[in-house]
Amino acid sequence: MTTVTDLLSGDPLTDEGVDLWTSVVEDDAFPARVSQFLIGDPRRMGGHRTDVDSAARRVADLAANRSGKKMHYGGVKLMLDGSIQGYTACLQNPGYYRDPSRRESGTTMR
Incomplete structure (x- = not known):
């Protein structure tokens, strides 16, 4: 296994959530890459509230500025x-x- 995926997370909506995931996954001891996806309805993400436009901007910002060697942001899961x-x-x-x-x-x- 080389990649795991979190398909339903609200964590990327907060800087604290991003910092936590990034610090764990980017650590040399962590054995895999992680792709984290926001759920398509951002009002339901882990109890965090935001509007669709703000969530789209957040995903684009994370993809451009916070994805690392092993931690990847930028996907959206649609149901x-x-x-x-x-x-x-x-x-x-x-x-x-x-x-x-x-x-x-x-x-x-x-």
Whole structure:
């Protein structure tokens, strides 16, 4: 393994979070590279609040000024239609297996 990825973090919104991640990952003893992604809805990132424009500026700034030899910033994770395990994804027929003992509701494309 050479790279690990944090796909759902609010830590890059704060200087303290960036400093912590960078100090750990850039240490010579840390054995891998890390790519950290902000979630596409910045209002939900780890309890931190910001608007979309501010989050976009922050991602661009981190990519240009804080990425290092092993710590990489600059990605954004987008969730476009939900998740299979949360029964919120839109699937083609036959859709979901519905366990009669569970009450989840999902959608199916027709």
